[in-house]
Amino acid sequence: MDYPLLNAFWTMCLIFLWVMWLFLLVRIIGDIFRSRDLNNWAKTGWLVLVILLPFVGVFVYVLARGRSMSEREVAQLEQQQKQLKTYIRETAATEGEGARHAESLAKLAELKAHGDLTEEEFQQAKAKVLA
Incomplete structure (x- = not known):
């Protein structure tokens, strides 16, 4: 054992800091590409700065x-949440109408099977249910 405990701890700290920096670098590059308030030249400048230095x-x-x-991250998450809620409402409304039509048709078929309807x-x- 030629590697003292303090050196192992120091190595783990350096690896943690490197991974944290790498994560931050990926987030920043993603933010540069998603940013709508920067023009293309500004995005290019930031990317060159982040990649070269x-x-x-x-x-x-x-x-x-x-x-x-x-x-910007919060605004994007709010927009995604709003789109998800809109999608759920539209899907639930569509399926709700279909379920009501199916129930009505099932009742009509049952009445016809019992001879209550010609x-x-x-x-x-x-035709009235499907219209």
Whole structure:
């Protein structure tokens, strides 16, 4: 054992910091591409800075645009939540109408099977349900 415990701890800390920085770099590159308030030249400039001088570029980006980065993330999540709720409402409304039509047709078929409705009455009621 030629590797003391303190060196192992220090190595783990450095690996953790490197992974954290790498995660931040990926988030920043994603934010640069998604940002609508930057024109293409500004996006290119930020990407060049972040890729060519990674440590300095990440820290400068966080200092310059860190607050708006979180605001854009929150706005995007709110928009996704709103789209999800709209989709659920539309789907539930469509399935609800279909279920009511199916129930009505099942009741009509049952009445016809028991002889309570004639074929003509059944077809008229069915057309009214499906209309």
